[in-house]
Amino acid sequence: MRSLVGPVVAVGARELGALFRLPVGWIVIALFACLTGAVLSVASLTTGSPATMRGVFGVSTLLVILIGPAVSMRFLSEERRTGTLEIVLSSPAAEWQIALGKYAAGLVFVACMLSVMLVHAAVLRGVSEPRPDWGPVAAGLLSMLLLGSVCVSLGLLASALTESQTLAFLGTVLSLVGWVLVTNVVPNYVPAWLGDALASASVSRRIDDFARGVIDTGHVAFFVSVSGLFVWLVSIVLGVRRWA
Amino acid sequence: MRDIGRSGPSSVEEMIAVDKIHRWYGRTHAVRGVSLGVSRGEVLGLLGPNGAGKSSTIRMIAGVLEPHAGRVSIAGHDTMTAPIAARRSLGYLPESAPVYNEMSARSFVLHRAAMAGVPRRERRNRVDAALERCRVRNVSKQRTGTLSKGYRQRVALAGAIVHGPPVLVLDEPTNGLDPTQLREARSLIAELAEDRTVLICSHVLGEVERICGRVVIIGGGRVLADEPVRHQPGAGCAVAEAFGVDGEGGPLVVPGLKVSTEPLGSGWTRFTGSKVTDDGAPLPGQSAVERLGAAITSRGGRLRLLTDRPDAVGGSLESLFVSVLESAETGAEDAEGQVGEQQAGEDSR
Numbered sequence: 001m002r003s004l005v006g007p008v009v010a011v012g013a014r015e016l017g018a019l020f021r022l023p024v025g026w027i028v029i030a031l032f033a034c035l036t037g038a039v040l041s042v043a044s045l046t047t048g049s050p051a052t053m054r055g056v057f058g059v060s061t062l063l064v065i066l067i068g069p070a071v072s073m074r075f076l077s078e079e080r081r082t083g084t085l086e087i088v089l090s091s092p093a094a095e096w097q098i099a100l101g102k103y104a105a106g107l108v109f110v111a112c113m114l115s116v117m118l119v120h121a122a123v124l125r126g127v128s129e130p131r132p133d134w135g136p137v138a139a140g141l142l143s144m145l146l147l148g149s150v151c152v153s154l155g156l157l158a159s160a161l162t163e164s165q166t167l168a169f170l171g172t173v174l175s176l177v178g179w180v181l182v183t184n185v186v187p188n189y190v191p192a193w194l195g196d197a198l199a200s201a202s203v204s205r206r207i208d209d210f211a212r213g214v215i216d217t218g219h220v221a222f223f224v225s226v227s228g229l230f231v232w233l234v235s236i237v238l239g240v241r242r243w244a
Numbered sequence: 245m246r247d248i249g250r251s252g253p254s255s256v257e258e259m260i261a262v263d264k265i266h267r268w269y270g271r272t273h274a275v276r277g278v279s280l281g282v283s284r285g286e287v288l289g290l291l292g293p294n295g296a297g298k299s300s301t302i303r304m305i306a307g308v309l310e311p312h313a314g315r316v317s318i319a320g321h322d323t324m325t326a327p328i329a330a331r332r333s334l335g336y337l338p339e340s341a342p343v344y345n346e347m348s349a350r351s352f353v354l355h356r357a358a359m360a361g362v363p364r365r366e367r368r369n370r371v372d373a374a375l376e377r378c379r380v381r382n383v384s385k386q387r388t389g390t391l392s393k394g395y396r397q398r399v400a401l402a403g404a405i406v407h408g409p410p411v412l413v414l415d416e417p418t419n420g421l422d423p424t425q426l427r428e429a430r431s432l433i434a435e436l437a438e439d440r441t442v443l444i445c446s447h448v449l450g451e452v453e454r455i456c457g458r459v460v461i462i463g464g465g466r467v468l469a470d471e472p473v474r475h476q477p478g479a480g481c482a483v484a485e486a487f488g489v490d491g492e493g494g495p496l497v498v499p500g501l502k503v504s505t506e507p508l509g510s511g512w513t514r515f516t517g518s519k520v521t522d523d524g525a526p527l528p529g530q531s532a533v534e535r536l537g538a539a540i541t542s543r544g545g546r547l548r549l550l551t552d553r554p555d556a557v558g559g560s561l562e563s564l565f566v567s568v569l570e571s572a573e574t575g576a577e578d579a580e581g582q583v584g585e586q587q588a589g590e591d592s593r
Binding site: 003006007009010011013014017018021022082083084086087088089090091092093094242243 | 303306307308309310312328329331332334336338339340342343344345346347351355356358359360361403
């Protein structure tokens with residue numbers, strides 16, 4: 001068991017260390033805290049405004065879609081550019097362990113970033129009367145983490161496919177935008193059976209459900225499965241790179 | 245046919261076994277049936293011109309690439325059927341010795357130890373031992389990005405040996421080092437080779453000549469020669485060596501010595517002086533080293549290092565390398581000529 005988990009922890013700890021050793025990791029978290037804090041103060045802390053965090057989750061969705069790929073874009077493309085990928089590939093670690101370790105590092109970073117929203121929630125609780133409903137707050141936080149998981153895993157896949165970090169970032173963001181369009185807008189213009197099929201893969205509709213305080217295990221399973229699929233594809237790409 | 249499921253040692257003595265491996269890049273057939281074996285405790289040099297297929301071969305041995313045909317086994321573990329066991333038996337130093345610039349030297353080696361599966365309780369001692377052995381303990385807290393190339397090379401080497409692999413694969417380990425770093429790297433590799441099987445890929449003949457017991461020359465993706473490194477009678481035994489910047493003028497002339505020069509890049513040159521006569525008779529006046537040094541400085545050159553060469557092994561490898569490549573080229577031309585003649589004959593018919 002230790003030999004299975006060991007390389008995952010080693011890869012993840014190094015990536016996480018790199019994110020926090022460089023100023024960029026702290027800057028990203030600080031920017032996220034400032035932007036979401038500003039939205040909280042405008043949307044929820046003014047007199048007469050509702051004691052909810054819906055506005056904060058709205059802007060967080062956008063930020064997670066941008067920050068998730070920004071965090072993961074360097075995971076493999078940077079290793080290829082600097083040549084350290086040879087060290088990784090010659091170590092006694094399986095491709096899935098490398099992929100999982102990097103994904104886990106990205107997810108932990110996103111979780112650390114989202115943890116500032118606990119402070120926002122505490123502030124909201126301190127100043128609001130009546131007290132905010134904790135169901136939507138908890139569900140919203142979970143939805144942000146699940147969305148972050150998908151963004152990080154997709155960014156990791158893009159990073160495995162190209163040596164250019166810029167290309168990996170743009171590829172991931174555009175894929176996410178395309179995904180939203182295909183599953184939210186296109187269904188209105190195609191036959192019902194196809195529209196329903198496309199809409200069933202919608203991320204934004206699931207996020208909306210979470211924002212209403214509904215934690216559907218089917219939605220959770222969807223995000224976990226999609227993230228797992230992307231991480232598995234990363235391990236396939238690494239294996240193919242040994243061969244191609 | 246591949247021996248599926250085999251993971252035990254194929255031969256107690258053969259630590260690296262490469263059997264007819266092939267590798268294509270698109271339509272380019274880069275490695276064409278390379279076979280070689282390295283015994284326990286042996287130091288093998290892999291030589292070849294640029295584009296010969298050396299790096300592809302060494303990457304397939306290190307497990308970074310998979311052979312499209314043929315097989316590689318490390319310490320008896322097939323890299324295809326038992327890749328993790330094979331990679332655990334191997335320490336690999338890639339060309340340019342990449343390291344994570346944001347990590348300290350110690351953190352980097354600790355990370356390599358964790359990746360290699362060194363148990364947590366042994367990790368610190370193993371890391372200290374590797375840093376000590378590669379003489380980088382004094383910079384262990386420094387970020388690797390701030391270290392000189394020579395130090396980075398040694399930190400990367402410490403990372404490659406931290407898990408105590410019985411096989412060490414080094415790709416161009418002295419590339420881009422200045423003469424002082426070169427000397428240190430050479431002695432370190434020789435020291436590491438004392439208790440390991442080592443495969444060194446290099447295009448610096450002098451390095452291979454000094455460190456390796458056997459050399460395999462690759463050209464056009466094929467093994468062209470597999471020879472022991474030995475002193476060739478009459479080739480002249482090197483007795484003096486200098487590193488520095490060459491001055492103005494033509495060939496360096498030193499009484500009683502035949503001098504060869506090897507540009508090392510960045511203006512540095514290696515001067516090697518061999519006795520003209522092989523009878524060992526002492527020459528009158530200054531020693532060979534003094535004469536070599538005086539000749540370099542008298543023509544405006546600058547000396548950085550001047551030394552005897554007690555470990556001299558003779559100048560046979562360069563001639564072997566050149567003759568093997570030349571004969572390979574001649575062979576290829578002859579073959580093309582024969583094909584051309586055959587086609588011409590068929591056309592005329």
